[in-house]
Amino acid sequence: MLKSFLKTYKPYYKSNLNLAIPVVISQLGHTLVHTADSIIVGQYAGTVALAAVSLVNSVFMVVMMIGIGISYGLTPLIAQENGKKNYPECGKLLLNSLFINVLFGISLYIVMYFGSVYALDHLHQQPEVVAQAKPYLALLSISIIPLMVFLSFKQFAEGLGFTKQAMIITILGNIINVIIGITLVKGLFGIPPFGITGVGYSTLIDRCLMAVVMYIYVVKSHHFKLYISEFFAFQLNRFRIKRILKLGAPTAMQYAFEVSAFSGAAIMIGTLGAVEQAAHQVALNLASTTYMMASGIAAAATIKIGNSYGAKNFNKLRLSAISSYHIVLVFMGIMALLFVLLNQYLPRVFSKDILVINIAASLLLIAAVFQLFDGAQVVGLGILRGMGDVNIPTFITFLSYWILGLPVGYWLGIELKMGVYGVWIGLSSGLLATSILLYYRFNTISKSILKA
Numbered sequence: 001m002l003k004s005f006l007k008t009y010k011p012y013y014k015s016n017l018n019l020a021i022p023v024v025i026s027q028l029g030h031t032l033v034h035t036a037d038s039i040i041v042g043q044y045a046g047t048v049a050l051a052a053v054s055l056v057n058s059v060f061m062v063v064m065m066i067g068i069g070i071s072y073g074l075t076p077l078i079a080q081e082n083g084k085k086n087y088p089e090c091g092k093l094l095l096n097s098l099f100i101n102v103l104f105g106i107s108l109y110i111v112m113y114f115g116s117v118y119a120l121d122h123l124h125q126q127p128e129v130v131a132q133a134k135p136y137l138a139l140l141s142i143s144i145i146p147l148m149v150f151l152s153f154k155q156f157a158e159g160l161g162f163t164k165q166a167m168i169i170t171i172l173g174n175i176i177n178v179i180i181g182i183t184l185v186k187g188l189f190g191i192p193p194f195g196i197t198g199v200g201y202s203t204l205i206d207r208c209l210m211a212v213v214m215y216i217y218v219v220k221s222h223h224f225k226l227y228i229s230e231f232f233a234f235q236l237n238r239f240r241i242k243r244i245l246k247l248g249a250p251t252a253m254q255y256a257f258e259v260s261a262f263s264g265a266a267i268m269i270g271t272l273g274a275v276e277q278a279a280h281q282v283a284l285n286l287a288s289t290t291y292m293m294a295s296g297i298a299a300a301a302t303i304k305i306g307n308s309y310g311a312k313n314f315n316k317l318r319l320s321a322i323s324s325y326h327i328v329l330v331f332m333g334i335m336a337l338l339f340v341l342l343n344q345y346l347p348r349v350f351s352k353d354i355l356v357i358n359i360a361a362s363l364l365l366i367a368a369v370f371q372l373f374d375g376a377q378v379v380g381l382g383i384l385r386g387m388g389d390v391n392i393p394t395f396i397t398f399l400s401y402w403i404l405g406l407p408v409g410y411w412l413g414i415e416l417k418m419g420v421y422g423v424w425i426g427l428s429s430g431l432l433a434t435s436i437l438l439y440y441r442f443n444t445i446s447k448s449i450l451k452a
């Protein structure tokens with residue numbers, strides 16, 4: 001029985017992991033920028049500054065995931081056109097995707113900066129936290145524009161199966177971010193201490209450099225000459241823009257519903273106090289790290305499923321999808337075990353405040369419980385995206401997080417006075433519901449395609 005099982009799925013495990021591992025590391029890089037910011041600020045600027053980072057990042061993560069979601073509209077289309085051997089279309093899609101992403105980047109910057117600065121004064125947060133949050137928010141807001149440029153070329157390359165280069169660029173970018181961040185926050189080499197704004201400058205510089213390097217790689221590499229022949233024709237096309245947005249916009253909404261639920265939770269927790277908010281940020285940073293790694297597995301699944309879907313190889317599609325579920329469940333199970341075993345130690349990387357450490361340690365036990373649900377739901381979204389199915393999954397995420405998860409979190413945390421723990425339990429219920437409903441949809445659709 002086991003031998004037959006392994007014989008069926010082993011080729012897909014190897015193929016999916018070869019594609020997924022660089023994407024996982026690259027995806028992880030997006031979160032590690034904010035994780036590094038939290039560690040640097042928590043160690044060198046104190047609990048109030050860490051709470052300010054939590055407040056800003058809770059807003060920015062929504063914006064960043066909307067941007068990532070929009071950019072994801074390109075990946076399955078590139079994979080499908082490559083599966084059809086329609087190579088010139090890939091370059092045309094890249095140009096139109098770049099236009100969309102830059103436009104969205106500018107729009108997200110305007111909304112985030114002006115809207116969020118106003119909102120910070122009306123969310124009943126600690127005044128000293130808000131005072132430190134505003135300058136950090138201003139710098140982080142503008143970094144979304146170079147990030148969207150980077151994502152345009154990253155998703156194009158990954159859609160064609162070239163994943164290692166974006167990984168390398170992301171790793172180097174994170175190293176630069178840490179070096180500049182520590183230098184500016186602490187004040188080294190004769191530079192006066194910048195405090196929390198130091199990590200804002202380091203993130204902005206890092207993302208600008210990453211955008212430039214990723215662009216140069218794509219336009220200069222011999223791997224893409226066949227594909228980008230039409231990129232420089234500068235032909236914006238309404239039909240291609242609609243194709244990209246048809247997949248990208250619902251994907252952005254899917255990410256937005258989940259991440260905004262956690263951001264809403266951060267604002268809710270902020271009313272309880274700076275210590276609770278800082279502890280939430282510590283635990284959320286760690287949970288976000290595993291989530292982004294799982295989303296790398298999901299992104300690889302989208303590419304594989306898109307290729308199979310474009311080639312109309314539906315049996316391969318289903319086997320590849322199920323193997324992606326297996327991979328993410330094993331990976332997130334290991335992460336859950338680490339959260340349990342190291343829950344008293346991991347928060348110390350972020351903060352020296354014993355109250356923050358103790359609360360965060362307890363939250364990590366809740367995070368350990370929802371790791372499997374979180375991994376299953378993000379891979380489910382990736383698989384369905386590769387099949388071009390995005391609208392119903394978007395409704396599922398809205399229902400699970402905003403109709404179930406957040407209200408339950410408010411009821412347990414605020415009404416029943418369970419505090420930050422009640423809020424996290426509510427969010428876990430949303431993740432559980434999403435994972436079950438998305439798997440049911442994939443199973444139903446894939447079986448119906450095979451029978452047709």
